[in-house]
Amino acid sequence: MAAELTKPADIRSIGADYKYGFRDEEKYAFKSGRGLTPEIVAKISQMKGEPEWMLKFRLKALETFLKKPMPRWGNSELLDAIDFQNIYYYIKPSEKQGKNWDEVPEGIKKTFDRLGIPEAERKFLAGVTAQYESEVVYHSIREDLEKQGVIFLDMDSGLREHEEIVREHFGKVIPPADNKFAALNSAVWSGGSFVWVPPGVKVEIPLQAYFRINAENMGQFERTLIIAEPGSYVHYIEGCTAPIYSSDSLHSAVVELIAKKGAHIRYTTIQNWSKNVYNLVTKRAVAHEDAKIEWVDGNLGSKLTMKYPSVYLVGPRAHGEVLSVALAGGEQHQDAGAKMVHAAPDTSSIITSKSISKDGGRATYRGLVKVYKNATNVKSSVRCDALLLDEKSRSDTYPTMEVDEQQVTIEHEATVSRVGEEQLFYLMSRGLTAAEATTLIVNGFFEPFTKELPLEYAVELNRLIQLEMEGSVG
């Protein structure tokens, strides 16, 4: 099964400007064949030693996936170009999971070194779930978290060690039949994080995971489930970067959040996929009475991103927020947005979306605010700002409102602007080059997002934007 890939000769020349475009030798304990069949799905489940209900869940999801049509929105042309039979659905890098740094294989360590993981670890990581290929290879939890009773595991271990909690919640927020890619993920998922926070526990330090795709034509289908019991708080951070490859990679994650009564979950993502990655992600949260959900979502890189973090506000006074930024460069399409579903009275939501398009890139905001009958006194505010850096780039806004209740307050505001000649001139008249000036303006545009990030991530994001701007401004 462990087929060796022949590396195309031109790998080095592709995306030589991509900072994280290095590539390590591949050493895998197991690599599934290309394509998707019930046999491959069964093999994945068997390799992981899963209970029978999970195997059945996977096989049923596979059926759903094969039956479901491709979404007819977003970017059909790019979606139709995906060849599902030419993808590896499961790769296991090494047999054993590393418990501490010394046990992590050398090649993988090298990758993390380049991504700055050990420093981050030393500084403030509460626990690391670093996903290399489809399997979690490194995972540690600080002792104080364990003492608090917080569970922070990779999803596979979560299933093994806490089967009852997983079974109760897995696939309940996002059932496999929700959409074609949720079905695909449900059939072949591997890795991701499992977090359970006991009632009343506030996790002060953000939980972080680092994901990385490292094999050509390999799908990455992580599955994350976070459950915050009543009155608890947790901040989960996911940061992604992937190396450049010569053919398309598919990333299709499912993330389910459950905030029980009075609980608060913040989920922060910064993604910097290489420019050939399809990033088709389903993220949804359920907020019960007095609960609060915040999605902080940054999308850089990828060929096509389709991602609409959602909050289902099912209990009175629940609150949902989505704060997202997207940067679409040449031959990139960021189709991102948010959904707020108000199903209970006195619920409130805020959507703030900021996008930048440059070099002919395309950014789309696609959003939904839905208010059910009897969900009275709902307040919702939607704001989308788009910044175009040149004439050939594109920005679209598709806000949808479905309101079945009279007694609501909904605000919507959308702006599209260009980097102002006067702003550019002002900064250049102080000695900044055109590229430096543009970077400053763009960073300023993203500032409402950046200031919500932990310092290290904010610095990294600003650096990534700087790299994006260099060379694109004459």
Added chain:
Amino acid sequence: MPNFNFPAAAGWQAKIVPGGRRLPNETMSQTKPILAIKNLHVSVEDKEILKGVSLTINAGEVHALMGRTGSGKSTLSYTLMGHPRYKVTAGQILYKGEDLTAMPADARARAGIYLAFQYPVAIPGVSVSNFLRAAVKARRGTELTIKEFRKELREQMNRLEMKDDFLSRYINDGFSGGEKKRLEILQMSLLKPELAVLDETDSGLDIDALKTVAGGINAMTGPDLSVLLITHYQRILNYITPQFVHVMQEGRIVLSGGSELAHELEARGYDWVTQEPAATTDAAVAQALAP
């Protein structure tokens, strides 16, 4: 319109050095022009605004440029700074003997030219302190340590009576007129230009703010700084005394004189200039071209 060919300023060839430093073998006496504008014609979107401006400023001099709204004063200031929309169609701008025409704004700034804007733009999300640090680095070519930078910043901010919270605000975002002008002068004090063009820095200031801002400017003037002070009113000239005053009208400098000219203008109004015979204009040109 004839295109006059002026002899190149002889006797000195100062090279523009990034960071504004002078090469050791160059001796700049007080009489050498830092700025020589020769028969400058400028168009904006194919409409000619400046129709042959000539003006010479020597090192250390303070010149006031007065005139009605729409006479071309701000066009001159934008052109000197290198705004891409202002096209030089004829004539020359020599800064320390080098023609600026093809030089972009950022290179001019690094060479020591500064423009205090009449209407500084807001840049949301960019904090004043980040911006100032980037600008100082660009102008000086080296980065100050945070400590050095803070020390220098604090001194200058005290002089301009600015509070610390200013630094964390976004550039000109929600600033009052007075705050914007203070920030312009604060930047000037940090960037230490050799030639500063102050475009209506007095407008929108109450009398106390005007005194503070003028005090800030006066603290910088001296042999290392030449100033072109653009103003509509004589008011600021009560606090900053120019050696020369020029009057601009319909894209030309029509009258030049000493500081007393400002008072005369104040007393008699701009109409008085219009009624002056053309000979005065020639005299003004002659004065402006004098070495």
